[in-house]
Amino acid sequence: MLAENFELIESIGLNLFFAFIFIFIGLSIHDVMKKNDVPKTGRYIVYFVLFLGCAGFIAKGIIQFVWETQGVG
Template sequence: MLAEHFELIEAIGLNLFFAFIFVFIGLSINDVMKKNDVPKMGRFVVYFVLFLGCAGFIAKGIIQYVWESQGVG
């Protein structure tokens, strides 16, 4: 059974790894900004850019899923 679902397990593991990395980067950036007293506008910009990076991976996953379900990819 494991050999049959290896690709699915690999995809889920990779997505969880990316989620962990984004959370870890967010916590690291938060710690650095708190220690250096960054203004609220600067924090907003940094979190917005981090969110855009995360949203890009989510959009890629959605587009990939739609294309594969339609037989394009």
């Protein structure tokens, strides 16, 4: 059973790894900005850029899923 589902387990693990990495990056950026008294506008810009990075990975996952279900990839 493990050999049959190895690719699925691997993709789920990789997606969880990326989620944890983005969470840790967000927490570390928040800590640095809090210690250095960054203005709210700067914080919003930094969080927006971090969100765009996350959104890129989410879009990639959705596109990959759609292509694989249609037989393209």
